[in-house]
Amino acid sequence: MSTNQESVNSDQYNVVLLAGGVGGAKLADGLAQILPSERLTVVVNTGDDFQHLGLKICPDLDTVMYMLAGVNNDETGWGRQNESWRTISEASRLGGPDWFKLGDLDLATHLVRSHLLGEGRTLTAVTRQLCRGFDIPVSILPMSDQPAPTTIESGDGIRPFQEWFVKERWQPAADKIHFPEDIKASPAVMSALQKADLVLIAPSNPFVSIDPILNVYPIKSMIMDLPMAVVAVSPIIGGQAVKGPAAKMMAEKGMPVTAAAVADYFGDLIDGFVYDQEDAGTLEGLDVAHLAVDSWMRDQADRVRLAKDVLAFASELANS
Numbered sequence: 163m164s165t166n167q168e169s170v171n172s173d174q175y176n177v178v179l180l181a182g183g184v185g186g187a188k189l190a191d192g193l194a195q196i197l198p199s200e201r202l203t204v205v206v207n208t209g210d211d212f213q214h215l216g217l218k219i220c221p222d223l224d225t226v227m228y229m230l231a232g233v234n235n236d237e238t239g240w241g242r243q244n245e246s247w248r249t250i251s252e253a254s255r256l257g258g259p260d261w262f263k264l265g266d267l268d269l270a271t272h273l274v275r276s277h278l279l280g281e282g283r284t285l286t287a288v289t290r291q292l293c294r295g296f297d298i299p300v301s302i303l304p305m306s307d308q309p310a311p312t313t314i315e316s317g318d319g320i321r322p323f324q325e326w327f328v329k330e331r332w333q334p335a336a337d338k339i340h341f342p343e344d345i346k347a348s349p350a351v352m353s354a355l356q357k358a359d360l361v362l363i364a365p366s367n368p369f370v371s372i373d374p375i376l377n378v379y380p381i382k383s384m385i386m387d388l389p390m391a392v393v394a395v396s397p398i399i400g401g402q403a404v405k406g407p408a409a410k411m412m413a414e415k416g417m418p419v420t421a422a423a424v425a426d427y428f429g430d431l432i433d434g435f436v437y438d439q440e441d442a443g444t445l446e447g448l449d450v451a452h453l454a455v456d457s458w459m460r461d462q463a464d465r466v467r468l469a470k471d472v473l474a475f476a477s478e479l480a481n482s
Contacts, residue, residue, distance in 0.1 A: 175201065175359035175477065178389075182207035182222045182371025184239040184405050185397055186364035187229035188459040190300075192469030193362075194230055195462070199299035203354040204230075205381075207366070208285070208304045209312035209341065209374030210323045214262050215253065217272040218279055221324070222371065223289060223304060224271060231296035233267075239405060242267040261329045286348045303350050305375045310345040312374050314338075323370065332407040335414050339369055341377040355384040360476045363394035365457065367408040368427055376431075386431060390480035394428050395457065395472060396421040396437040404458075425450055434479045436472050451479055 177197060181190050181204050190204045207222045221240065228234035228242060235241045245265035254260035264272065271292060278288045284307040293302055314326040316334035326332060347355075355361070366372055376382040385392055398421045403409040409419045417423045421437035422445050428435070434451040437444075442454035455471045458464060 175390075175473075175480070176354075176357045177202050177360045177362060177473070178354050178358040179204045179362045179364055180207075180366075180372055180375050181205070181226055181364040182210075182366040182375070184225060185395075185459075186222070186366040186371065187226045187234070188465050189362070189364045189395065189469060189472070190226050190302075191229045191462065192459070192465030192467075193473070194300050195466045196469055196473070199301075203301045203303060203358075205303050205305055205351055205354065205375060207371045207374050208306065209310055209370065210327065211309065212311065212322060212324050214324075215258060215264070217264075217269075217276045219262070219264075219272055219324075220275065220285075220289075220304070223302065224268070226302055227271075227289075227293060227296060227298060230298045230300060230302070233296070241265050262324060284348070286350050301350075301354070303348065303354065305347065305351060305378050305381070306345050307348045308345050310342050310374060310378065312370055313340045314370075315340060327370075327407075332410070336369070336407075336411050337414075339373070341374055345378045347378050347381050351378075351381065352384065355381065355388060358389045359391075360473070360480060361385050361389045361392045362472060362476065363392070363428070363432065365395040365397040365404065367397060367403075367406055367411070368424060369408070369411050382431070391433045391476045392431060393434040393436060393472060393476040393479065394425070394432045395468070396424050396435065396441075398424055398441075399438040399457065400440045420444060422448055425452065434475055436468075436475060451475075 193202055206226050211220045225240055233242055235243045245267055249266050250264050275288050285304045286307055312323040314321050314336050315338035397408050401419050412419045421441045425435040425448055436453050438457040439454045445452040453475045457468055
């Protein structure tokens with residue numbers, strides 16, 4: 163399928179991106195550079211949110227927010243650029259937990275968020291205020307206003323997600339992933355999905371970044387029913403995850419560590435699948451429209467290029 167940008171006016175569509183982690187933040191940034199801000203909504207995983215040092219930490223929301231604000235740390239993929247660490251160092255010296263690093267600039271976000279939540283505001287409202295503070299015009303929405311913590315079951319017990327992911331560096335096998343029941347999407351998320359023409363699934367970990375979003379009622383059923391096209395982007399390139407534990411988790415599940423296996427995992431949810439040209443030809447047996455492109459996102463130019471390719475592909479599917 164062609165990705166000729168001249169033939170498709172993709173900014174006529176309302177686009178919802180499901181995102182988590184660095185891959186989600188990068189594609190969100192690419193889309194934000196080429197779409198009118200009122201046409202893009204980023205729905206972000208909050209399954210990895212947790213309380214730390216008495217503060218509400220929302221790692222995926224912050225990664226997306228910092229990326230779109232242009233204040234992210236490109237070297238680590240998380241946190242703020244030009245960061246300092248005096249507060250967490252002193253907290254550690256006084257006996258506080260320091261396995262989850264909170265930089266001094268980053269700490270301001272968590273302080274304000276925790277303060278506003280304590281006043282009774284919703285996470286959606288608080289995120290909107292934080293985005294205003296960072297001059298982000300795009301709508302960034304938590305998947306739910308309810309806490310929805312993901313937990314990881316390993317051989318010797320069940321761990322909170324961040325303890326498994328950060329403290330234990332995702333080394334214990336993820337035998338089972340647990341999501342809470344009865345979590346509902348916020349009115350803002352449902353409104354965005356009702357208006358969505360295209361839903362895009364970022365190259366995020368399918369199991370711990372995207373599945374938590376799809377577990378929130380009624381997000382999955384709305385995506386199945388409403389948009390003109392749903393397109394996912396592979397987080398696997400050449401048999402490896404671009405970042406994080408996705409490849410390890412696939413192997414632990416007995417899945418082939420391939421882009422094709424990711425497309426198969428999403429199944430009937432998606433109408434199209436974008437994967438890297440390194441894996442070109444490996445999806446021929448799957449019954450889903452697919453497109454091989456250069457999907458590496460090393461800098462903003464790469465992010466914009468991939469966003470254009472994905473949008474053009476989704477637009478053509480919507481018009482077919």
